[in-house]
Every structure is written in C-alpha cells, then in structure tokens.
Amino acid sequence: MSKAARRVLPGFNLSLGYTLVYLSLLVLIPLAATFIKTSALTWEQFWQVTTTPRVLASYKLSFGTALFAAGINAVFGLLLAWSLVRYSFPGKKLVDSLVDLPFALPTAVAGIALTAIYSKNGWVGSIIEPLGYKIAFTPWGVLIALIFIGLPFVVRTVQPILQDLDTELEEAAASLGAHRWQTFRQVIFPALFPALLTGFALAFARAVGEYGSVIFIAGNIPLVSEITPLMIITKLEQYDYTGATAIAVVMLLLSFTLLLIINALQGWTSSRTGRDR
Amino acid sequence: MPTQQRVIRKAGLAVQLFSGLIGLGLSLGGTLVAHADTTLLNVSYDVTRELYKDVNPAFIKDWQAKTGEKLTINQSHGGSSAQANAVINGLQADVVTMNQSTDIDILNQRGNLVVKDWRKRLPNGSAPYTSTSVFLVRKGNPKHIKDWDDLVKPGVSVIVPNPKTSGNGRYTYLAAWGYTIQKGGKDAQARDFVRRLFLNVPILDGGGRGATTTFTQRGIGDVLVTFENEAILLDKEVGGDQFDIVYPSVSIEAEAPVTVVDKVVDKKGTRKQAQAYLEFLYSPEGQEIIAKHHFRPRNETLLKKYAKEFKPLKLFSVDSVFGSLEKAQKVHFDDSGEYDQIIIANAKERR
DSSP, X not given: OHHHHTSSSOOHHHXXXXXXXXXXXXXXXXXXXXXXXXXXXXXXXXXXXXXXXXXHXXXXXXXXXXXXXXXXXXXXXXXXXXXXXXXXXXXXXXXXXXXXHHHHSOHHHHHHHHHHHHSTTSTTHHHHGGGTOOOTTSHHHHHHHHHHHHHHHHHHHHHHHHHHSOHHHHHHHHHTTOOHHHIIIIIIHHHXXXXXXXXXXXXXXXXXXXXXXXXXXXXXXXTTSOXXXXXXXXXXXXXXXXXXXXXXXXXXXXXXXXXXXXXXXXXXXXXXXXXXX | OHHHHXXXXXXXXXXXXXXXXXXXXXXXXXHHHHTOSEEEEEEEOGGGHHHHHHHHHHHHHHHHHHHOOOEEEEEEESOHHHHHHHHHTTOOOSEEEOSSTHHHHHHHHTTTOSOTTGGGGSHHHHOSEEEEEEEEEETTOTTOXXXXXXXXXXXXXXXXXXXXXOHHHHHHHHHHHHHHHHTTOOHHHHHHHHHHHHHTOOOOOSSHHHHHHHHHTSOOOSEEEEEHHHHHHIIIIIOTTSEEEEOXXXXXXXXXXXXXXXXXXHHHTOHHHHHHHHHHTTSHXXXXXXXXXXXXXXXXXXXXXXXTTSOOOEEEEXXXXXXXXXXXXXXXXXXXXXXXXXXXXXXXXXX
C-alpha cells in the first residue's frame, strides 16, 4: 500500500485488479479450457492425433507461410512506413488509410476477392497461368492471403517510431562522415528494429491462426495446401472436440514459443542499443 | 460550504443516472412482456434460408387461423454440424431442421436433447423432403459427361466440396460408392472407383456454395457434382444460359431430417406449436413451398406435378447401401477412415 501510495497517480490496486480479471476472463480462461479439454487424452492418443501425416503437413504449411509472409511484410511494411513518414506526395492521406483496409475487410471477402484475382480467369491468374505458374489453390495462394492480412501490422508499429526519429540524427551521422548505408544500418535501423520485430510478431501471430481468407484460396488439397485451422474444423465436423483442441494446443504452444523467442530477441537488441523499452 | 454542495450535486446526479437506468430497464422489460407471444426458434443449415422465409409466414397464418395464437418464428442458419454444435452448447432451438441425420443423432448422444427414436415421430423417417446428387456441366456438355463413369476418365476435372467439412461432399462420395455397388460391384471396386474420381478433383472447397463459386465464377472444372436443388437454382436463377444439368443413371437419396428438440420445448412449453410447425412441412401447402425451392417433396402428386424439374431417377437410400448415415460416417469419413486413406493415396500418386 505504502509503495502504491507514493506514486503520482493513484489507482494502482484498482487497475491491477481490473487487468487481472480482464485478462483472465478474456484470455486465460478460454485458453485454459483448451488445455483441460485436451487433458482427456492420454499422451499416446495426443501424440497420435497431433502427428498424423496430414496434420504434420499442415503445421509446415501454416507456420512456414506465416513466417514467410511476416518476413515479406517486415521488408515491404518498413518501406511503406518510410515513404509515408518521410515523403509527401499527392494522395498520401489516402494511401495511409488504405493500409488499414485489410483490418476492416471481413476475411472471407478478402479471400474471395483474392481468389477471384489469382485464379485462372482472374486479372492476374489469366496472365500468369498460361506461363505455367499457378497461385490460387496452391501454397503460394495461402502466402498471398497471409501477406494481405498481415500488412497493416508492420506499417503501424514502425510508423510512430519513424515519426519520432529526428532527421537531425541522420544529419549528425552524415556530418560525422557516415555513408548513407552506414547511417541507415547503424543509426536508423537499430532504433526501428524493436518496433519492426513487434510488427513481425503480430503479423505472424495473426497469419498462423487465419482461416477465413485462406480457406478460399488454398484449394485444401491434403498434404499440399491444408492449413492447420482447417484440420481443427474437420475434427469439429466429426464432433471430435478433444482431437480439435489437441491440435489447437500444439498450435498454441508452437506460436507461444516463437513469440517468446521474438520477445527475447527484442529484449536483447534493446539492451544492446541501450534503449530501455 | 462549496465542497459539500458539490458532493450533494454529485449525489443528485448519481441518483438521476441510477433512476434513469432503472427506467430504461423497466421499459425494456415492458417491451419484452408486451411481445410475449410464443416464439419458436428453428435452427437449420445454410441453404434453407430462402425456404423457411416462405414456410414461416405460411405456417404462422395457418396456426393463427386454427388456434388464434400469434407465433413468432426465428431462424438460425449455418453449417449443419456447426449448428448442431450450437444446440448442444445451449442454443435454445425448439426445432432443428438439418441436412443429415447424424447432426440430429448427436443431439441425442450429447446431452440427451432429443429422444433416441426421433426418426419415428414423423412420416418418411422424419425427413419431409429429399434431394440428390446431380451433375452440372458447361453449356453443350463439351466433355460428354453422362454418368458417374465419365467422372473418373482421365482429363475430366470434377468439382466436389470437401467431404470432411461438407454434407454435400459426403453425399457425392457416397453416391459414387453406391453407384458401383448398385451395378453389382464389391467394396474393393467401389473404393477404387471413388479413388479415381477424387484423383480428378483439383480443389476441395469447404462447403457446397464454395464449390459452386469455384465452378461458376472461377471457371474451374468440367463438372460440378452438387445437390439437385443447388444445381436447379444455378441453372435457373444464376447461370443464365451457361450450364446444363445432367442426371446420372443412379444417384443417392439425401434426406433432410427434422425434429422437435424435446428438452427445449418441454422447458419452454412449446411442444404443441413446434410439433405443428414440423407437421406443416408435410401438408400440401408446405410441400408445395418445398417443391418451389427445388427440394424433392414427399407428396407423390406434387412430385408428378413438378416432374419436369424433378426428373424421375433411380435413387438408392443411404441405409440400403451403408446401413445408416452414422455407420457411413464412421467407416468412411472419420479420421483414418476410407476417405482419408483414399485421399492420402491420391496425394502420393500425384507427387
């Protein structure tokens, strides 16, 4: 109490209590329920359900494409954020609000629209399929959908940091004799990196669990283009709740591990660059 | 004292706010009470949205004429199994109208919401209408698709929704299997036939409508295998002049079962109304509405009246070939069942 009383603003106990209740009700209890439901299985059964060839192939597809898509978004999201912050051009406000559209669009609509464009009679598909390339109904289609839905995350996390970054820093670096590349690599990039990682992590987390937009463009061919959320849905279709939650638990654990690694990486880089975040 | 005054004013505001809230609550409660006519909830599958939009007003009128009671009927639509799931988890459905009996059996097995022999409560195994799997081909039938045998030919691309997630897809699979059996084939031949059919399936959409979109909008596939009602709807109302319906020599009878949810109606006291609602589906008026929505009515006279639309076709029931839909589900569609083995074998062959 005395510790809390010394703070400038009151209400520590209240806000902590509120935070805990809120998190428990909305996040922890539902997640705990998946674990409890899964615990009805023996280890052997759990292993059997979560490692069938189809499910294994789906982890590879879901996590592989999600990481790949988040990586692509990190690169192009950074570019986009840079353009939006550092340059002014006609229609900038419009472009800036376009970035958020993947958030707003119902995922099913996004999926259908993307499929329409990339399948063989669509704008893009009609050009590339005669050349022997296929995007819709292949893992590439999954990747495109995941890039689409993950785009806003990196832009929106990097943008405010870039805005706060004084151009004087770059000028100082230049006047001290740094090349352009050196300025970017040693002055700007370290400052942006933590935010970039956050954006990457968010884009990845969103992409791993994505169902609505992917399901239309994936084609859902066993061992080739079935995503893990589809495996969960097929279990539910046969009223196999425990099987469904078992796969969900594996997904959660894998995602959680990856997010922990990303967080650790972030902590490490911030301590290295001397920023206390 | 200014502080005291402020406190008093604040308290006054709080009281006002509080009484305002109570007032709001009362008026809300009032509206609820005022509309306390009997309400039924019909939990159904996806493509019956338009059907029940027509059935409900007709029944409400009929019921009011007979009893003077004014009913309100609410609808809930979604994937059949997902809907059954919702009812198990407490959605207060007075009646369920599904597209496969397994989605009602589960209501008996989980939570005992429905009696075990629900099928015996209404005529025709409690299925007031049926549909069947037919083919939709591109105008002029360029690949000359006439029967199931044509679907397994190399170079024919077949669009079927995913049997793991769609009742429509499951019926297509069972129809192809049953076709071989009807011709005198054994299980081994049926298995091979179905395997070759699915080798020609390039995309497995999640549901029937998804498959329809793939075939009609994306221009993929030479033939779409889907329910007759969907095919007629497409041919008549959406397709313009782009598609032809092809009837195979033999197909499966897909029954759409209905039942009263005993636990709910007993609690709500709505058994009488719910039962009458389902019986109305069997009445000439109900059957006529059903036929207008391209489902095959049970009423023979109506079936003849609409014979142009519902081509007389040799149909076999699920029970006659597979024992029951429940058994078919276990043997064919559950994990590591026949379908999984077939599809894995195909995936390896494609590589």
